[in-house]
Amino acid sequence: MTGALTNTVAEAMPAFTGYVYPNEATAHPIWSVLIVVYPYITGLVAGAFIMASLVRVFKVKALEPVYRFSMLTALAFLLCAPLPLLCHLGHPERCFEIMMTPHLTSPMAVFGFVYAWYLMAVLLLELWFDYRHDLVVWSKTETGLKGILYRLLTVGVTDISEPAVKLDARMGQILSIVGIPSAFLLHGYVGFIFGSIKANPWWGNPLMPIIFILSAMSSGIALCVFNYLALTWIRRRQVDMRCLDAMAMFLFYALVVDAAVEALDWLHRAFAAEEGFQVLQVMIREKLFYTLNVGQAAIGTLLPFLLLGSLQLLRRRVPELVRRRMIFSSAVMILAGVLAMRWNVVMGGQLFSKSLRGVMSHKFEFTGGEGWGMSLFLLILPFVILTVLVKLFYSERLPASEPAAQAGGAA
Amino acid sequence: MRRFRLPPQILRLVLLTLAIVGSYLVARTLLTPQSFGQYGWYRGDALGEIASRTPVFAGAKACAECHTDVAQKLAHSEHKTVACEACHGANREHAFNHDVAPLKVPDSYCLRCHEANPSRPKWFKQIVVKEHYGVTCTDCHLPHQPTQTP
Amino acid sequence: MKTQLNRRYALVRLGAAIAGVLTLPVARKAKAAVQNFFVSSGAPKDYDATEHKWLMCLDATKCIGCGLCAEACKKENDVPPGPYYRTWVERYIITKPKPGSSDTRGETLVDSPDGGMHGFSGCPVPTAQIEQSFFVPKLCNLCENPPCVQVCPVGATFKAPDGAVLIDKTYCLGCGFCIQACPYGARFLSPVTHTAEKCTLCYHRTTRGLKPACVEICPAQARIFGDLKNLTPDDPLRQFYENNRTQVLKPHLGTVPRVLYAGLDEEVR
Numbered sequence: 001m002t003g004a005l006t007n008t009v010a011e012a013m014p015a016f017t018g019y020v021y022p023n024e025a026t027a028h029p030i031w032s033v034l035i036v037v038y039p040y041i042t043g044l045v046a047g048a049f050i051m052a053s054l055v056r057v058f059k060v061k062a063l064e065p066v067y068r069f070s071m072l073t074a075l076a077f078l079l080c081a082p083l084p085l086l087c088h089l090g091h092p093e094r095c096f097e098i099m100m101t102p103h104l105t106s107p108m109a110v111f112g113f114v115y116a117w118y119l120m121a122v123l124l125l126e127l128w129f130d131y132r133h134d135l136v137v138w139s140k141t142e143t144g145l146k147g148i149l150y151r152l153l154t155v156g157v158t159d160i161s162e163p164a165v166k167l168d169a170r171m172g173q174i175l176s177i178v179g180i181p182s183a184f185l186l187h188g189y190v191g192f193i194f195g196s197i198k199a200n201p202w203w204g205n206p207l208m209p210i211i212f213i214l215s216a217m218s219s220g221i222a223l224c225v226f227n228y229l230a231l232t233w234i235r236r237r238q239v240d241m242r243c244l245d246a247m248a249m250f251l252f253y254a255l256v257v258d259a260a261v262e263a264l265d266w267l268h269r270a271f272a273a274e275e276g277f278q279v280l281q282v283m284i285r286e287k288l289f290y291t292l293n294v295g296q297a298a299i300g301t302l303l304p305f306l307l308l309g310s311l312q313l314l315r316r317r318v319p320e321l322v323r324r325r326m327i328f329s330s331a332v333m334i335l336a337g338v339l340a341m342r343w344n345v346v347m348g349g350q351l352f353s354k355s356l357r358g359v360m361s362h363k364f365e366f367t368g369g370e371g372w373g374m375s376l377f378l379l380i381l382p383f384v385i386l387t388v389l390v391k392l393f394y395s396e397r398l399p400a401s402e403p404a405a406q407a408g409g410a411a
Numbered sequence: 412m413r414r415f416r417l418p419p420q421i422l423r424l425v426l427l428t429l430a431i432v433g434s435y436l437v438a439r440t441l442l443t444p445q446s447f448g449q450y451g452w453y454r455g456d457a458l459g460e461i462a463s464r465t466p467v468f469a470g471a472k473a474c475a476e477c478h479t480d481v482a483q484k485l486a487h488s489e490h491k492t493v494a495c496e497a498c499h500g501a502n503r504e505h506a507f508n509h510d511v512a513p514l515k516v517p518d519s520y521c522l523r524c525h526e527a528n529p530s531r532p533k534w535f536k537q538i539v540v541k542e543h544y545g546v547t548c549t550d551c552h553l554p555h556q557p558t559q560t561p
Numbered sequence: 562m563k564t565q566l567n568r569r570y571a572l573v574r575l576g577a578a579i580a581g582v583l584t585l586p587v588a589r590k591a592k593a594a595v596q597n598f599f600v601s602s603g604a605p606k607d608y609d610a611t612e613h614k615w616l617m618c619l620d621a622t623k624c625i626g627c628g629l630c631a632e633a634c635k636k637e638n639d640v641p642p643g644p645y646y647r648t649w650v651e652r653y654i655i656t657k658p659k660p661g662s663s664d665t666r667g668e669t670l671v672d673s674p675d676g677g678m679h680g681f682s683g684c685p686v687p688t689a690q691i692e693q694s695f696f697v698p699k700l701c702n703l704c705e706n707p708p709c710v711q712v713c714p715v716g717a718t719f720k721a722p723d724g725a726v727l728i729d730k731t732y733c734l735g736c737g738f739c740i741q742a743c744p745y746g747a748r749f750l751s752p753v754t755h756t757a758e759k760c761t762l763c764y765h766r767t768t769r770g771l772k773p774a775c776v777e778i779c780p781a782q783a784r785i786f787g788d789l790k791n792l793t794p795d796d797p798l799r800q801f802y803e804n805n806r807t808q809v810l811k812p813h814l815g816t817v818p819r820v821l822y823a824g825l826d827e828e829v830r
Contacts (some may be wrong), residue, residue, distance in 0.1 A: 019651075019671035019672060019673070021649075022644055022649045022675075022676040023644060023645065023646055023746045023747070024644075024746055025644040026643075026644050026749070026750075030737040031737055088736075089735050089736055090734065090735015090737075090750065090755030090756055091733065091734050091755060091756065092734075094732070094734050097715040097717075097732065097734060098714050098715055099435070099438075099439070100438070100442045101447055101452070101715055102714065102715070103713055103715055103716045105710075105712075106711065107712070108712065108736065108738055109715070120431070125424070155420070155424075155427070157419045157420045157423055159418075159419055164418065164420070167418055167420075167421075168420070196712070197708075197712075197742050198744070199708060199742055199743060199744035199814065350741075353746075354744055354830075356830055357671055444732075447716070450721070450722055451716075451719055451720070453717065453719035453729055454729050454732055457727065458727070458764075460730075460731070461727055461729075461761060461764045461765065462608065462764050462769075463765065464638075464765035465765070466637070467636055468636075468774050468777055470771050470772065471777065492780055492782045494777050494778050496777070497778045497780050501633075501636055523628075523680055524625055524629075524780060526682070528626065528681060528684060529686075529688045529694050530652050530653075530654065530681065532623065535625055535781075
C-alpha cells in the first residue's frame, strides 16, 4: 500500500472505542441526518391530519377553526416528505424502481404506494371536497394566474347546489375516516422499518411503530398549535381560546400516552437486560447523553408535561396571556423533543457496533447533499410552501365553508 | 325509475383515478427490465454481469502449467498448501503474457506468516526475529522446500 | 336523446380502438428501446447457476492471521481503500482472570486493524496474561434466510440459485437498508459506486471453475470452499463438515447462516 493511500485510510478511519466490525468504522453513518428529518416530517403530517380528523370524525367542535389550517399544514409537509429520501439515496435517479418492482417483503417498498395513496386519495381529495364550494366561487371571481389555478382545481365541475355540497361534506367525512388508518400506515411503516431490523437491538422491537405513531401525534398537534399561534400573531387576529385550550388538551394526552409507551420500552430493556443492553448503556452514556436526557426527556417530555398538565388542572385560574405563553412554549419544546427523539432512534442505532463490543464516532458536516445545511433547508421549506398555500387557500375574505361545516355536523 | 346518474364531481374523480392508475400500469410495463423475475425478484441478467468481471489472481493451477518443477518440489514440502500468488502476488498478466515480468517477493516476506504471535496456533512454526540468527530467511531456507537448506 | 348518447358512446369506443391499434407498434418499439437500456452482455455462457451450490467454511483453529485473504480480496474485487471490507480477520485475545477473582476468564480484547489485511504485528497484551488467543476470518454468511435480501425495497440484492448472495450494481438505489439489516457487518456502501457491496464469493471466479481469491491465497487451509451439488468423496468441504463440530454466527437471529465455523469460542460475535 502506498504512503498516500495509507494516509487516506488514516483519515477515513474515525475514532471508535472498543471493537467495531471493520465495515462499521466509516466516517459517516449510513443513514444520515436526512433520515432523521424524514420520519420527523411524515410524523408531523400524520399528527396534523389526525388532529384535523378529530373535527370530522369525532365531532370536536372546538377545533373547527383550525381544521382547514391543519389540513394545509399536513399538505405542505407531505409535499416535502420525499425530498430527504431523494437526497439520501446513492442513486436518486433510480427512485422509480420502488414503484416498478417493489419487493413486498421489505417495509420500505410500500413507500411509493402509501405515499401516493395518502397524498392523492386521502389528503388532496379530502381537501378538495372541503374546498370545492369555495374553489367554484373563487374560480368565478378571481382573475389572472390565481383564477386559472382555481378553475383548474374545480376540474370543470361547477355545481354548488345544496345536494352537491352535502355530498362533498359526506365524502369529506368518509375520507377522514379512511384517512386515520392511512396516516397510521404512512408513519407507522417508517417505525416498522426500524422495528423490523432484528440485527440491531436498539431498533428491532415491536413497540417501535407504535412509539413512532404516538410521538408523531404529539408532534403534529404541537405543530398545529405553533402554526396557529404564529398565523394569528402575523395576521394580528384574536386567538380562539376555546380552540387553543382544546388543542392543548389533546396535546397533553398525546404526550402522556407517548411518554408512557416510550417509558415502557426503556423499562422492558432495563428489566430484561438482554445481550446488547451493556453496549447500549455505553452508547447512551457516551453519545446520546444530551440529546436523550436533556433534549428528549427533560425538554421534550417532562417540562411540557408539567406545563400542560398544570393547565389541565388549573385552566380557569390561569389568565389567558399566561395560558397562551405556556401552550406555545410547550408546543415548541415538544417539537424539539420529538426531533431529538428521531435523532436518538436513528443515530443511536448506528453509534454502536453490531459486534456489541464498541461504540463509533461519526462526523456530521454542514455542507453537502446530506449535511446539516440540507436538513435545515428541508425543515424550513414546508413553512415556505405553507405560506403559499395559505395565501392561495386560507383567505380571510371567504370564511371557512360554513354550509359544509353545518352539513358535516348534521350528517 | 330514474336512471342513476353519478354526481359530476365523482365522475370526474373516477376518470382522473383511472387515468393515473392507467399511466402507472403502462409505465410499469415499460420501465421494468426484461429479465426481471427470471430466477426470482431480481434482474436475471445481473448474474451474467457480475460473473463477467475479469479475475485478477491466476490461481496456482495456472502457474503449475509452466512451472511444473517448482510445483513438484512444493507439493512434497511443508509449503504444499501455500499458493504461488500468496508470496508472488497476483500474476495473471504474467500467466497470459510471459513477456510481462512476474512480481518480486520482498526479502522479509516470510515474516508475514512466520513472525511469532501468541494468537497463532501453537503447532504453527513461528520465530522470534530477534532470537533467530539475525540473517535473511533465504540464507538458510529454500522458500519452496522450507526445511531444506540451499 | 338516448340515440344521441348511444351514438356518442359508439364513436368514442371506435376512436379508442383505432388509436390503440395505431399506437401498438409504436408502443412496442418504445418498450424495447427502454428495456434495451437494462439488458446486459453475458458472461461465462456454459455456466448454469442451478447446477451448483457453493459454500465456504472456516476453520478458526487453522487461521494464522496473516491477512493475505483480506488483502487478496481487496485486489481481486477492486474494493475501495478505507473501512470497506468484503472479508476480514478478527483477533480475539482472552486474558487470564484477575488474581484472587473467581472468574474463569479476564477481559476479552478484539481487534481487526485494517481488517487484518496487513497481518497482526505485535500483541497489545503480554503473553503471560493471555489465556486464549485466536483468529476468526469473517465474510458474508450466505444465509438461507438472508435479512438483507428480505429488506431490499427493489430487488437489487438477491440469493442466486447457486447459493451466493449478490448485488445488482446497476439496480441498487443505495438506500442502505440491507447494510443495516445484516447482523454480521458483511456489507458496506461503496463510496465509488454509491451502491451496497459485499462478498460475492468471487462469483466471476467460481463461474469459471476458479476458487475465490481468499481461498486460493490462504496458506493455512483455514478457508474451505466447495460445491455441495458436486462433492467428490474426498472433497475437503465434505471432510470439514463431516469431521468437525461446527457452529454458525448469531444463530438466535434466525438468519440460518450456511457458513460453518470450526473452533469458535463463546466470545465470538
